Amino acid sequence: MILQLLPEHLQIIRTHAESTYPDECCGIILGHVTLEGKTVVEIMPTENAWNTEAATFSADRTTETERRRYAIAPQVMLQAQREARDRSVNIIGIYHSHPDAAAIPSECDRLYAWPEYSYIIVSVQKGKAETLQSWSLDESHQFQPEAINNII
Numbered sequence: 037m038i039l040q041l042l043p044e045h046l047q048i049i050r051t052h053a054e055s056t057y058p059d060e061c062c063g064i065i066l067g068h069v070t071l072e073g074k075t076v077v078e079i080m081p082t083e084n085a086w087n088t089e090a091a092t093f094s095a096d097r098t099t100e101t102e103r104r105r106y107a108i109a110p111q112v113m114l115q116a117q118r119e120a121r122d123r124s125v126n127i128i129g130i131y132h133s134h135p136d137a138a139a140i141p142s143e144c145d146r147l148y149a150w151p152e153y154s155y156i157i158v159s160v161q162k163g164k165a166e167t168l169q170s171w172s173l174d175e176s177h178q179f180q181p182e183a184i185n186n187i188i
Contacts, residue, residue, distance in 0.1 A: 038183045039129070039154050039170045041067075041076035046186075048079040049158055050165035053133035057163045060084055062106035064116045065129035065154060074128045074154055075187070080116060085109040105144060106132045129154030129170075136161060139169040141179045149173055154182055 052061045063081040067074055086100070089107035108130070120127050130153055134140075139159040141149070149155060151173045159167040170182040 037069075037154075037172065038073035038185050039076065039156075040073055040185045040187045043186055045076050045079045046168060046184075048081065049131050049156060049168065052081045053158045053160045053165045054163060056084065056133065057160050058135045059102045060086075060104065060106040060133050060135060062108055062130065062132040064108065064113070064127055065131060065156065066116070066120050066123075066125045067128040068125060069128055069152075073185070076128070077123075077125050079131070082108050082112050082116075085112070103135065127153070129156065131156035131158070133158045133160050133165070139167045141171050146173075146177065146179055149177075149179070151177070155179070156184075 052063060061081070062084050063079060065076055066078040066080060067076040084102045084106045086102040086105045086107045089109060116127060134157055137159060139157040141155065141157060145155065155171045157169055157171065158165050170184050171179040172182045174180050
């Protein structure tokens with residue numbers, strides 16, 4: 037499936053990723069899903085709540101920090117779901133950054149990913165947003181690259 041978005045959506049993600057460097061950023065992607073693909077309507081930056089939410093993940097993840105992990109607080113996700121419903125859109129994905137690492141999903145990303153969502157990852161090298169890639173899960177719960185199409 038193709039993820040369609042505006043250049044300003046990409047800029048919001050890149051700016052957010054640079055502003056949180058060297059920590060990971062994260063946010064929610066709102067839009068529509070049709071037979072032609074997923075169309076982004078809004079990028080919703082959120083706070084990286086890893087430090088306050090880490091206890092909800094498996095025990096081997098509790099020593100990690102927001103430098104290498106991200107979490108969106110359940111209250112924030114619930115509020116985003118309500119806003120999406122009220123505006124007749126859907127949550128179609130999540131984005132986050134990989135500081136000084138490639139825009140390739142980690143095993144942790146895969147373990148906690150949801151099948152219907154797009155996952156945009158932006159690589160931030162020395163504070164500068166660089167490569168950006170969208171991913172989605174296949175039937176075997178493995179990430180596959182997802183094409184991004186600017187709709188301008």
